[in-house]
Amino acid sequence: GLRPARYIVTDDDRVIMASEAGVLPVPEERIVKKWRLQPGRMLLIDLEKGRIVSDEEIKSEIATRHPYKNWLANTQLILEDLKPVEPRALRRDVSLLDRQQAFGYTQEDTKLLMSPMATTGQEAVGSMGTDTPISAMSDRSKLLYTYFKQNFAQVTNPPIDPIREELVMSLVSFIGPRPNIFDLVGNSRRKRLEVRQPILTNGDLEKIRSIGHTEDRFDTKTIDITYASNEGAAGMQGAIDRLCERAEAAVAGGYNIIILSDRQLGPDRIAIPALLATAAVHHHLIRKGLRTSVGLVVESGEPREVHHFCCLAGYGAEAINPYLAFDTLLD
Known part of the structure; x- marks a missing residue:
């Protein structure tokens, strides 16, 4: 029409x-x-x-072909309806500045990007060009996200009305196992966690982390994506391999939500870039035929721009908790 x-x-x-x-x-x-x-x-x-x-x-x-309303009532679990849980504390031996430096925060990030976004609720827009080299040719350390660019600006034709056609503009996300869409009767017994948007507050994440205590059909496993700093850059590949093995073992052990977390970052722990860790686990589980059995949530201090969140979502994250971005804005 x-x-x-x-x-x-x-x-x-x-x-x-x-x-x-x-x-x-x-x-x-x-x-x-x-x-x-x-x-x-x-x-x-x-x-x-x-x-x-x-x-x-x-x-x-x-x-009227099936009792869809009853099925929704039995399978729909909304995050906002869960009881609040006290957020976990960060390591006390690592200051806010240390974390910001470890994840490459700059004054430009905080003043020109994050503060306007927190104030207006929209991505900051600038009109100046950039004469800096692309990440692959730069002699400076760049975040992994900067190596990814859009091929083109996607437009809709005809234009979509975000008010009258709210459904297709929705930010609602679902976390957890992805059921077989052809098994309607079987799906009526499988719950999925609904979140209002894919960006989670610290309190939201703790609800998900402890969801197994109140909902018997969910079980969450937090996997550390940091590794010993004395291994240096040479230890990255081994750390990624171990991460994928732990994720596979978690799914095999019955966990259906995995949280990839770098909160243990410190003088003795280096964080695997969140995008690299997410993509590695996502594709490893696909190769093993396990990806649809588990939901992936990222708890990282690294993402703080819209582009960062889009990259993480594109490589398998169903929800993201940018805890350091929140702490930076509150500071």
Whole structure:
């Protein structure tokens, strides 16, 4: 219904549909009905029964085919409805400044990007160009996110109205195992955790971490994505391999939500870049045929820009807790 579509029905049971009326020459006296396909409506021609099925009848038949309302009541778990849990404390031997330096925070990040975003709720927009080299050719340390760029700006055609078509603009995310969409009856017994948006507060994350105490169909495993600093850069590959093995073992052990956390970062612990850790676990579980059995949540001090969150979501994260960004804004 998003493109012009008009149709006529003739007295000899022909249906002619085109972008405009009058595409084919049909005498007016032979037309028994003429109308248009309205936005959001359906037109079904049942050739077996020889009739046109109305939009209301189509949707009513599908909507009453199964007890969807009861299924939702049994399977829908909303994060906001869970009891609040006290957030975990950070390591006391690592200051806020130490963490910011470890994750590459700059004054530009805090003043020009994060503060305006926290104030307005929108991504900061600038008009100046940049003459800095791309990350792959720079002699400075850059975050892994900066190596990824959009190929083009995606637009919708026709434009989407975020008010009247709120459904397709929704930020609601689901965490947990992904059920077989063809097993309707089986899905009526599988719960998924619904979050209002994919960015989690510290309190939200603690609800997820302790969800197994109140919901018997969920069990959360927190996996540390830091490794010993004395291993240096050479120890990164081994740390990633061990991380993937722990994630696989967690799924095999019955855990259905994994939290990848770098909160243990300190003088003796180096954090694997959150994007690298997320992507490694995501693709490892895909190769093992286990990815749809578990939800991935990232607890990291590294992400603080919209682009960072988009990259993490693109590589498998279902929700992200940028705890250091919150602490920085509160400081």
